Amino acid sequence: MAPVAKDRLAALDAHWRAANYLAAGQIYLMDNALLTEPLRPEHIKPRLLGHWGTSPGLNFVHTHLNRVIQERDLDALCVWGPGHGGPAVLANSWLEGSYTQTYPDITRDAEGMAKLFRQFSFPGGVPSHVAPETPGSIHEGGELGYSLAHAYGAALDNPDLLVACVIGDGEAETGPLAASWHCNKFHDPAHDGAVLPILHLNGYKIANPTVLARLPEAELDALLKGYGHQPIYVAGDEPHEMHQAMAAAMDRALDRIRSIQEAARSADGAQGREPWPVIVLRTPKGWTGPAAVDGEPVENTWRAHQVPLSGVRENPDHLRLLEEWLRSYRPEELFDAEGRPSEQVVSCVPEGERRLGATPHANGGRLTRRLPVPPLEHFAVTVDKPGTTLHEPTRIAGALLAQVMADTAQRRDFRVVGPDETESNRLGALYDVTSKVWQERTLDTDEHLARDGRVMEVLSEHLCQGWLEGYTLTGRHGLFSCYEAFVHIVDSMVNQHIKWLKTSRALPWRAPVPSLNYLLTSHVWRQDHNGFSHQDPGFVDHVLNKSPHVVRVYLPPDANTLLSVTEHVLHSRDYVNVVVAGKQPCFDWLSLDEARAHCARGAGVWEWAGTEQGTRDPDVVLACAGDVPTQEVLAAAALLREHLPELAVRVVNVVDIARLMPREEHPHGMADSEFDALFTRDKPVIFAYHGYPWLIHRLAYRRTGHANLHVRGYTEAGTTTTPFDMVVRNNLDRFRLVMDVVDRVPGLAVRATAVRQAMADARTRHHAWIREHGIDLPEVADWTWPY
DSSP states (O other), X not given: OOOOOHHHHHHHHHHHHHHHHHHHHHHXXXXXXXXXXXXXXXXXXXXXXXXXXXXXXXXXXXXXXXXXXXXXXXEEEEEEOSTTOHHHHHHHHHHXXXXXXXXXXXXXXXXXXXXXXXHBTSTTSBOSSOOTTSTTOOSOTTOTTOXXXXXXXXXXXXXXXXXXXXXXXXXGGSHHHHHHGGGGXXXXXXXXXXXXXXXXXXXXXXXXXXXXXXXXXXXXHHHHHHTTEEEEEEEOSOHHHHHHHHHHHHHHHXXXXXXXXXXXXXXXXXXXXXXXXXXXXXXXXXXXXXXXXXXXXXXXXXXXXXXXXXXXXXXXXXXXXXXXXXXXXXXXXXXXXXSOBOHHHHTTOOOGGGSTTTOGGGSGGGTOOOOOOOOGGGTOOOOSSTTSOEEOHHHHHHHHHHHHHHHTTTTOOEEEEESSOTTTTTOGGGGGTOOEEOOSOOOTTOOSEETTOSEEEOSOHHHHHHHHHHHHHTTXXXXXXXXXXXXXXXXXXXXXXXXXXXHHHXXXXXXXXXXXXXXXXXXXXXXXXXXXXXXXXXXXXXXXXXXXXXXXXXXXXXXXXXXXXXXXXXXXXXXXXXXXXOSSOEEOOSOHHHXXXXXXXXXXXXXXXXXXXXXXXXXXXXXXXXXXXXXXXXXXXXXXXXXOTTSOEEEEEESBGGGGSBTTTOTXXXXXXXXXXXXXXXXXXXXXXXXXXXXXXXXXXXXXXXXXXXXXXXXXXXXXXXXXXXXXXXXXXHXXXXXXXXXXXXXHHHHTHHHHHHHHHHHHHHHHHHHHHSSOOHHHHTOOOOO
16 A cells, blocks of 8 residues: 655644643643743642553544544544543544534633643543543443444444444453454444454553563464454554554555445345454553653553653652653644644544544434334233233233334334343344344354344343443444343443433533333243342342432333333433343233323322222232232232231332432432322331342331331242242242231231231142142132232
């Protein structure tokens, strides 16, 4: 390939030097931004925070992306993976003008430069890492392990988009990133955009060497080729040679990408998966920074990782070294007297939305279209009488999702992801309208595999989460279906996504994006066959610890309520929605209209199930949240009606768990008066909950009647057993609930001794029966709502 012309090369180098100067200035300076006078201690920030080591390499990549975007008129997005690369990305956004466009008070002149410097890692300012506040970003800097999955998620169904992804060599040591190299096996070059990984090897983490940087080159080459990539290497430290090498590598990579896409999009289409390019960029850690400090080497060592010169205010030698370092970039050549970037510096910068900091794909709410969710009446089950017919809730919801998938076939902005469980989770209707995306060879025995499928299955929850985050943050819609126990694998990922959404909500320039939706099924109460290892309902607890303005948790008790909840979450924006619903046959309790009204309330009395009949206050409240707890509460209510007909029982079902919280703590929370009206102020409340019982206590501990609240739930009493034995082992069964009522309603313990004894005997009979027959008692297995 022809080398870059001399004047173009000089422009690239000027841009890179300017970005390096701005990155270093953000770490150190709060005054004298252009060095118009000798550097003095008072010009230096009192606390030196930030990361220099990765910044020169990121600036180098940004500079060269600018060139190819401009010359090839590319629609591009970059995911910046290395931790705390904020100084570099902010510097480049300021140089290209997108930062000033987003924050008009940070002008592109000396005054604005001073503000840019001062705000960095400063109280009331901006974080030291790439964050929601950073224009052009969809990935939290320091969220190590997920950059490549985010990049592929952004490229899905974006055929004209180039997504560059800079992967730090520290990040490359994580498990999620190692798995992410396999994303190319799910990447359809005909319908998806291109991902260009740029593996940045600068040799060190915070205090140690990195694995990939120390691998023999032949071993690294074999590793990347084995992942199905075509490596292109750029290595060195001499700027002129490195600019030429990087320009050639970029051109070679983009020519390769264009060739792959043209073949896939031709009339015949490509056969087989072609290796996609990956650029391996090897530069010194802290490149262009201080070579040595206090007699210790810094550049190209771990010492350059964060702040290479400390104690600058107090140490005159360090102050002198800092000034020499900053002046080595020759800022007087890069900025005019007013502090504006020179024409040479910005000559390689794209214009308008082609700028990396201005791409609408990094502000996906601007591109979002409302999802066409069809009328629920087409999918609802008929409920003539509660508790007499059964359906698999997720199968019913699966038909709805399949129709959404069909209705988005042309626009391609809806995906369902999951770790190898779509059919198992009863969502197989999706395969009537699409397939699982798969780029590898297929066998005659395979089913539902296609290059252009929009269901994504890989046995890595990390990749599923990363894909969906990248997909929704760039303005598209999706759903993550997962076994309840194993969604914990992405606990830290959902943490970061929730924090991203919370911060984004406070930024008026960020448009709301489609919510990230979880459907958790194969849940704790129906993992009796897989056993203890598959029984963990704690993801709800984890999520409800997070920002109440972002998180939502729903436990629909039957098929129609699941339909109503699914419609709601698919239309929502800027939330993380967790929906827990079973895939096994479940009783139908509510008609569609009743389900909609009940979901709108979030919690309500099921009058038909109780016996208070509005004539007096209830003697006891039976509350429930979750499909299996609802069944057990209804069965307990029926037993009470049979054995203690004089008892006034109220049955309350909760769909939206946040309703239990005070209104001051969650937007969905109830006022005390509303809570007291529903649960009473002084009557016993027996609450059967899907998950760990202490969560309900935590949410309701401030309520007037909390002392009367007794919660039954999962208490880590799991094993491989029968379905009903699971609830018995955890004291959530109907017989135990009746015993709780007898124990807690004043005066009932004496009057209803025989009833309590009968319930205890039923539990004993259950234990003997399952050990002899291996199945549940007929009175349990064949039970239906009798009234």
